[in-house]
Amino acid sequence: MIIVMTKDATQEQIQGIVKWIEERECRAHLSQGEERTIVGIIGNNRPLEQEPIERLDGVERVVPILAPYKLASRDMQPAPTHIRIGDITVGDRQIMVIAGPCAVESREQIIEIAHAVKEAGAVGLRGGAFKPRTSPYSFQGMGLAGLELLAEARQETGLPVVTEVMAVDQVSLVAQYADVLQIGARNMQNFNLLCAVGKINRPVLLKRGLMNTMEELLMSAEYVLSCGNPNVILCERGIRTFETYTRNTFDVNAIPALKARTHLPIMADPSHATGHWEYVEPTALAAAAAGADGLMIEVHSHPEKAVSDGTQSLKPERFAELMKRLRAVAEAVDRTL
Amino acid sequence: MIIVMTKDATQEQIQGIVKWIEERECRAHLSQGEERTIVGIIGNNRPLEQEPIERLDGVERVVPILAPYKLASRDMQPAPTHIRIGDITVGDRQIMVIAGPCAVESREQIIEIAHAVKEAGAVGLRGGAFKPRTSPYSFQGMGLAGLELLAEARQETGLPVVTEVMAVDQVSLVAQYADVLQIGARNMQNFNLLCAVGKINRPVLLKRGLMNTMEELLMSAEYVLSCGNPNVILCERGIRTFETYTRNTFDVNAIPALKARTHLPIMADPSHATGHWEYVEPTALAAAAAGADGLMIEVHSHPEKAVSDGTQSLKPERFAELMKRLRAVAEAVDRTL
Amino acid sequence: MIIVMTKDATQEQIQGIVKWIEERECRAHLSQGEERTIVGIIGNNRPLEQEPIERLDGVERVVPILAPYKLASRDMQPAPTHIRIGDITVGDRQIMVIAGPCAVESREQIIEIAHAVKEAGAVGLRGGAFKPRTSPYSFQGMGLAGLELLAEARQETGLPVVTEVMAVDQVSLVAQYADVLQIGARNMQNFNLLCAVGKINRPVLLKRGLMNTMEELLMSAEYVLSCGNPNVILCERGIRTFETYTRNTFDVNAIPALKARTHLPIMADPSHATGHWEYVEPTALAAAAAGADGLMIEVHSHPEKAVSDGTQSLKPERFAELMKRLRAVAEAVDRTL
Amino acid sequence: MIIVMTKDATQEQIQGIVKWIEERECRAHLSQGEERTIVGIIGNNRPLEQEPIERLDGVERVVPILAPYKLASRDMQPAPTHIRIGDITVGDRQIMVIAGPCAVESREQIIEIAHAVKEAGAVGLRGGAFKPRTSPYSFQGMGLAGLELLAEARQETGLPVVTEVMAVDQVSLVAQYADVLQIGARNMQNFNLLCAVGKINRPVLLKRGLMNTMEELLMSAEYVLSCGNPNVILCERGIRTFETYTRNTFDVNAIPALKARTHLPIMADPSHATGHWEYVEPTALAAAAAGADGLMIEVHSHPEKAVSDGTQSLKPERFAELMKRLRAVAEAVDRTL
Helix, strand or coil, rough: EEEEEECCCHHHHHHHHHHHHHHHCEEEEEEEEECEEEEECCCCCHHHHHHCCHHCCCEEECCCCCCCCCCEEEECCCCCCCCEECCCCCCCCCEEEECCCCCCHHHHHHHHHHHHHHHHCCCCCCCCCCCCCCCCCCCCCCHHHHHHHHHHHHHHHHHEEEEECCCHHHHHHHHHHHEEEEEEHHHCCCCHHHHHHHHCCCCCCEECCCCCCCHHHHHHHHHHHHHCCCCEEEEECECCCCCCCCCCCCCHHHHHHHHEEECCCEEECCHHHHHHHHHHHHHHHHHHHCCCCEEEECCCHHHCCCCCCCHEEEHHHHHHHHHHHEEEEEEHCCEEE | CCEECCCCHHHHHHHHHHHHHHHHCCEEEEECCCCEEEEEEEEEHHHHHHHHHCCCCCCEECCCCCCCCCEEEECCCCCCCEEEECCCCEECCHHHHHHCCCCCCCCCHHHHHHHEEEEHCCCCCEEEECCCCCCCCCCCCCCCHHHHHHHHHHHHHHCEEEEECCHHHHHHHHHHHCCEEEEEEEHHHCCCHHHHCCCCCCCEEEEECCCHHHHHHHHHHHHHHHHHCCEEEECCCCCCCCCCCCEEECCCCCCHHHHHCCCEEEEEHHHHHHHHHHHHHHHHHHHCCCCCCEEEECCCHHHCCCCHHHHEEEEEHHHHHHHHHHHHHHHHHEECC | CEEEECCCCCCCHHHHHHHHHCCCEEEEEEEEECCCCCEEEEEECCHHHHHHHHCCCCCCEEEECCCCCCCCCCCCCCCCCCCCEEEEEEEECCCCEEEEECCCCHHHHHHHHHHHHHCCCCCCCECCCCCCCCCCCCCCCCCCHHHHHHHHHHHHHHHCCEEEECHHHHHHHHHHHHCEEEEHHHHCCCCCCCCHHHCEEECEEECCCCCHHHHHHHHHHHHHHHCCCEEEEEECCCCEEEEEEEECCEECHHHHHCCCEECCCCECHHHHHHCCHHHHHHHHHHHHHHHCEEEEECCCCCHHHCCCCHCCEEEEEHHHHHHHHHHHHHHHHEEEE | CEEEECCCCCHHHHHHHHHHHHHCEEEEEEEEEECCEEEEEEECHHHHHCCCCHHHHCEEEECCCCCCCCCCCCCCCCCCEEEECEEEEEEECEEEEEEECCECCCHHHHHHHHHHHHHHHCCCCCCCCCCCCCCCCCCCCCHHHHHHHHHHHHHCCCCEEEEEEHHHHHHHHHHHHCCCCEEHHCCCHHHHHHHHCCCCCCEEEECCCCCCHHHHHHHHHHCCCCCCCCEEEEECCCCCCCCCCCCCCCCCHHHHHHHHHHHCEEEEHHHHHHCCHHHHHHHHHHHHHCCCCCEEEECCCCCCCCCCCCCCCCHHHHHHHHHHHHHHHHHCCCCCC
């Protein structure tokens, strides 16, 4: 950490900062420039980052030098994390495709879709039983009955199941049914929930909040990791910007920019990232080309009747088409499906 | 709701939409323009807004006509909602000022600050016992002990207490101690939590998420209202933009724009909205001038030692100064403090 | 266009609107809903969109139905526009790769880079002679001397030249040297300049402003088209968001979303869209996979000495690597390089 | 400037950086931390900020310490700049109110409005003769005829005139008629234009771009100042965010945040910042309360017939009302009107 003193900071103020640093068992290192004096803090100074140093006399601003996340960082672990889900390994050469409806709606619906996506080559099944909805008047999910249907679909198809958990008191229940627990975008900074899933033995799919920085995403991963669960998959699902032609803006930059900083696998969700089924294929291919370790795609046999997200769901035949092209793009970048 | 057909929609497709509408017990109203046919839906069509009409054949897009919130709307209740907290009424002529530290840190700290803000004219005490923090390595709040200290500060000063509740399982506990339950910005769309505070008998201070539109804020208020609690105070606390000189961008427009749409009172939090103590006074005055029904301001006797938000906290003497000018501005816009 | 009346609009106000519409030689079409009356305008109502209808008595809001651009629209011209540049055709199967330095710095520099990018497979040369810079203290480009060097590089390599024009009084000069005139992001809404390049006979590469919606980009293209120049290439180069790990956020969604609306070709500039050379390859591949008609990539033989944008420039050998992978991705999506 | 070396930077790389710095006639100052080595550059290092230091071997990132603007900075000139316009002084105690229509439409219109705003207390007249419009099909302004009408309105009322200049070749013409040259938001980074107005002897009103940071605004002011014109007034007019209930988001924080950094006066434009006439009064009062040195407000006698911006224009009687309240708020913060 570096402390930049104000232009007219006095020697007394500078000495005050040095003393403050030394009281915290670090060393100060002064650098007297032509316009500003800079004080470097040497030693374990991460804990000091929480302190309001900018309120000390003569301080203009504070510049952190190290990233605030540790366990999630490549500094800590240079090699990529591999996570086993069913028969596959996320974070390795294979691009994991998880597909399924936004919400579980009925036994017939989920079983039919599960078979269809498996046949097209998906290796995981998604489907929401607990649904966070902007409006209290929207369908809120089937709850426990939905979880049971997901388990049934897994038994029929062998596909591992990814489903969202919205609250601390649902964690143990959802963990009984799901192979991967999803933390939704709106809960990315629900810190109690992050700790709760950090204490169980199930991979966690952590979606980026729609207006959260990559650094905040890494800090939320750090919550899960520091609570004891090393199996976290990050997921870019579009961020909120001023653009209105699409539901969100798919931040494809996040794939290489996160990979440069963390060893955790990165997935992409082109369905939420665009909000329109016509744009799902091009952006899914883009994600694969950019190095995503997996894709999460909404598929519905009758999107015109879907209780949620019908606008962005692919029909099974379109999804099968997409998988063909995805396979070609995966090969072009030395990956497999 | 209005359905815009594609340029080359066939008569058959238009009739298909009409039939679809009539099956849902509404009436269709066709308007044949030169370039597009438009189908209006007449009758109770709010439930239809959840359906993926854009996936029906020949549909280009759907335009909602009515606001998606009802109970929160001025259509429903033109007169402003008044909420009693202690001896005062929020939503009436008085601008309610709530002040206190970001977090309760110790008995001495909270009692000292409570006395100071009361003396300066504050009518409520804020202070966090449960703290949502971006980093798992930051101070997470004193929990129950913090709630007890808040209650003690109330007893000493008579100031009603506003404090945050972060999770469903904390609601009944926090409600035993707090006069107003705060839902923090990161929990604005924690729908389970919104329902939980909707079922108890305590006013709720609902902060706008840093990534949320005003409409989403009203929808979150709708969750609380529709679960049975009519006493919701909205709070603008800054949104996230591209600007980096300030922590957030205080959306002062939200004060009149929300008042035009809802009968609920609107507060402002200039401390979080700016992130710098030097900017708190000008923006607090701005909020009052723009018609805010209340202000929430962070005050700390020793901001340079605060465990959180020291950078944006005012010292008691600065807060007292601010209150003087605030009184003058309040009078200039026909309000009181 | 549709006019939504206020909840309590009177019959007199509704009749006032009808009269207002009829005075403008359109017809009004009333639709009486349960909560609102809606008035559709039938006839050529685009000119009315400029009028402040929301100020008429009893009007709540106005909803445009048609897109505000015409010449740029697929409604007007369903087939893609093909633009000849040198020997190639943009907008057809080939993905056009234009590469070169941010700025022309010297004869030696531009000639060396031109040869290198040609050898790697680029079909056009980029390089700025007039440079828009945030700071008045930064290098502002070589001007005319830079244009002459670009022409020399073209003569040596046969590569057509793309270079930026910043002001109306530079247009004829730049057009003497350049094969394609680039309008930079900061000038996307410099309407005088758009008209000026609309009046000459040279293809225009129109970069999306970092703060502009896709609709505004199409409206700016409409300026050029309506001034008489049909050869406009759109270029997505990253938009500004709250994210700080990258210079801009590459809006890859824009590729399919623009293609759905316009017949004009769409290029992508992954160098500006990311701001870091390490992220250029993954996002360039992403753009190709998403359907971009071309790519514009910054290449510099000695990026550590570049006078501008060194951080985001590829060395020639990295660019040659990128071209190999790009070729594979292009084939995977049925395109060529 | 500070250079942060990578975690595994070698001694050789560190020495390479030191040598690089010394070749540029600065001194290097090393600070060896536990996890990173930091190299401070001592001496006149602003010119080095343009160089791509991040491309040098072993460098992780570069942290600028000093602000990139100089002439605009309070470091350079602590006392506020006062600018004379007609009989008044901007930047002193008086809050300057400039009012008038978006565009000059006719002799009758501008004269009528000029009298009305003067009577209500405005001290300057605004009105556009050259209008930047998103659509090529919108009214583009009366041009020279509009300038002549503005001059006539000044003669009749004595009000100095503020009007926009859109292009370099309009500067000398507009300067013959206008008392203050306005640079519009879309031209904030039209650097040729900034230099052109920097070379004439007229105050410049520089509007913040709708997606430009405050730092970029200060850099654009720096262009004007460094070209020789010291009389620059900054104007906050709303920025673009994800919010859609208002046309822009009025960044009221910018008033104190800019004042902390620059000696230049700051105005606010609540008409563009909100886009709705109903919100103009509350936000105008907010701007004054926050310390704005002036306000620019759109007024039109018949907003329902205005050729542009009718939705956000006040009628003269509403403007007169606003002026009354503004006077009260100005007094509450020790200013005058």
